[in-house]
Amino acid sequence: MNAHQERLDTLCTIATPEACQIDLRVAGPVSRARAWFIDFFIRFAVWLALVVAANSVGDLGVGLMLLGAFALEWFYPIIFEVYRHGQTPGKQACGLTVVHDDGRPLGWRGAFLRNTLRAVDFLPLGYALGFVASLLNPYGKRLGDLAAGTLVVYVETRPSRDLSTDDGLGSEAPPFALTRDEQIAIIEFTRRAGTLTRERTAEVAAAAGPLTAGLDGAAAEQRLRRIGNFLLGGHRATSSRQ
Template sequence: MLEEQVDIRTPEYVSLQFQPAGLGSRAAALMIDQIILGILNILIVVLLVFATTGGNSPFAWYLFDVNSTLWGIAIIGLFVLNWGYFFALEYFWGGKTVGKRLLGIRVMQENGHSVTLLSCFIRNLLRIIDSLPAAYFLGMIMIFLHSKHKRLGDIVSGTIVVHERRVKGKRKEKTIEKEIRQRGLQKEDLSVEEWTLKQLGSKEWSLIKTYANRFSQLPLAKRNHLSKKLADILFPKLGIDMEGKTYEELENTLLLLYVALREEWEIEL
């Protein structure tokens, strides 16, 4: 039986094929996420019960009115937790929540790029509608009927949920990957927070990708000049101090940026 495929054309006019995630895998991922959220919600409520009853029995509900303000804040906090869980993880974790990662699926833009802040916000804001009248009924119906298995949030935000692409066989190591390996560079060596990296968009990725692809071909003098020029553009945006850094240290930092950004922006063909 042939797997259902969807064609995606990137802004670079490259045509890619992905398998859209169907109702089964998306429902299973959601179930895992809801279990995690359920555990967190229960822990918060239990802790709050003990806090508001002063250590008395958690069943002393008549004492709750004494701390009505605290409970009001807690209710707002629980709403933020349950909505923000999906928004934060999908935006900062490459379109994946814990459930999506375990099921091997992810959210992406219809143009093949990672989700933007706006699209992630819109698709998760519309979860409120997709969950109507209960238990994501409307969302499940939409996913089942839509040709690309989209719920309302995906349609409005221009996103699609797909299965992760798996590379069959051993992929040939690129020249830049060999250079990074020989220098002993690891993504963990980059002292930049994940949320800070989100300040770099497609233009910055294009610059760093071009730099990495041309790295081994450039004469030393030109490479040093390009490294300094690129560092002048990117480092201030990330709060990286350039003062006192050698050309080799600049190169290492730029190559680490390439490794970190590649996971989000590069698509295996």
């Protein structure tokens, strides 16, 4: 997997063997925890239904209830992730999916490994080990994801921005000369603004310092994107002359 040294938001870029690039936005611990709680309540509701049904069967019902609880805990996520394109109901509700590190759809081996190792991630309590592991790597992976070679990412619902896309903001020359690295950073921000959260775009725009002095929020973001459009126009003009 190849990723930019300085990534905006949680976006990572995967280079495929066909020389194509796929942009994926890695899910953070909060969104993953929200999906887990949704799945937990679904499993709990099904388990309660099993308990009610087991009470009417007698002693045999206890065995069926334990078997159902085991299946819910271990096979629920595996079956859904394999047959529902990497999405349990909780992940689908939160706009998440599981893929391999190279962007391929999740298969049986990956789903089995990442979900079996949830027992290790849970240690010593409440997925503490998995949470610590997710903070120690740039892709938010718990131990199960590291072993299985998987990523939990957001499902892309918006088309990615292209260099030729007209955002209707116009262009604006920078107030002073910019270094090459500064120009690249602004162009990258302009191209990817459509894939970032509103809070993140405002944060990045505010960090631009003198370029957005006296502005905040949407106004700062729009000025930075206008400067990016100006720089993109210059790059296109240079390319056409060559």
